[in-house]
Amino acid sequence: MNFNDKIILKVIRNYEVRILDYSLKDLISKSQDGDISVFEELIKLYQKKIFNIAYRMVGNYDDASDIAQEVCIKIFRSIKKFKQDSSFSTWVYRITCNVCIDEIRKRKANTISLTAINEDKEYKIPIVDKRGLPDEIVENKETEEFIMQSINELSPEYRALIILRDVYGYTYIEISKILCINIGTVKSRLNRARSLLKEKIKKNELFNDKNV
């Protein structure tokens, strides 16, 4: 294949990939060859969840966007190492959780505690103007904000467990594969993470009065 042919393939793929019906295996295989346009199609299948996991992990929309981009780039860089006989989504979400955990640790190392962030109001949840909204919606919004904040006060490992299990409903086996820990550890950590969340909730009047 000469230089010209390579360019032709690259450009044609970039324009036509949207209408081609690639199987997941094909998309992965072509992405492993370094084809950016095919990789973009592949990552579209996962990017919303990547972003949402990141958003729930860090609790900040802009940071989640940066982290999700970093995850996608990391996947692009290391996709050659992915073995087709394992689950691609598990691999993708493993990278996502690892990047998020690293990022949270990095922030902690920079002496900005998450509590401090929350106290300084830098902890960012999309602000909704609650005026004129029915009481039930306002309550739901407040509960959501409180739950988000409580999750974000947990350690990154516990956050990952709560998000994977309670937000996204992954099974214990799936979580053990994503986080590379055994099922026993999933069970004990999840129990601990939920207990910590319960403790935070017990202290919150709003939640106590209206939700339980």
Added chain:
Amino acid sequence: MECSRVMELLSEYADDELDSETSDEIRKHMESCSSCKYEYELLMGVIDNCRRLGEVDLPGDFNKNLHEKLISEGNSYKNRYIWLKRYGAVAAVLILFISIGFMVRSDMFGMKRTKSSSVAQENMKTSSEKKVQSKANGSADEKKNFDMNQELKSQRGGKSVNEISLMINLNGEEYTKDHQNIINTVYRFGGCKIQYDNYQYKVPINNLFKLYESIKDDYKIKDILLNSEDKTLQYKKLYEELDTLKESEGKNPDSADIKKQIDKEESELKEMDESGQYFFVSIKVLR
């Protein structure tokens, strides 16, 4: 079952992960223990509220930003690979020469080096001559010449990919009011319209993706072909000169010199059009 044991298993109980016997024990325990029952209800409330968090939408510019990062990542990967390939080979040759240098006398090594330098110079000279000669020949040689140019440019560290052009082809029957929009877009990305075909345009390859982003919602790309090297700037210059000449002709319709010049430039442009020296991209206007 004791309360402490119930608390240990509560999470698994809530997820229905326990065997039926243990589950029954916990259920019975909670019937008589209000404290454990409260903890269970609280836990179910936490789980229920987590499940209700739902999904948020991606930022509007997510794909655009990711695309830019991927392109840059792809380039740096390519550069790293080229660097490794190129300098890896150089390093291997250097190691070989150094090894030989240890083995042979220093004057002999010197002689070898002089000889290899002169061979390299000769090769460069031959390449340049071939390039000139090839330009004068037909398109078959031109393709070869193009490859050689790429090689030469690569040796100089130039970004040869950016020196190739793109041609956009609009279907004739769909040549409508959209034409002016397309011209404006194409010009914005450093391209121009092609003289002898009202439905074709050229854009430098480095703006190909940007152009695509701005037209993709309105036009459908049909096919792309690449035949040869970039002559966009040369073409654009000729095209603009011709425009000026035609304006002058309008003012001086009898000027033989202007007509001659127009004929000359038109034939040059036609020659370039027919030689197929660009990417061709067909765009269909969506109705």
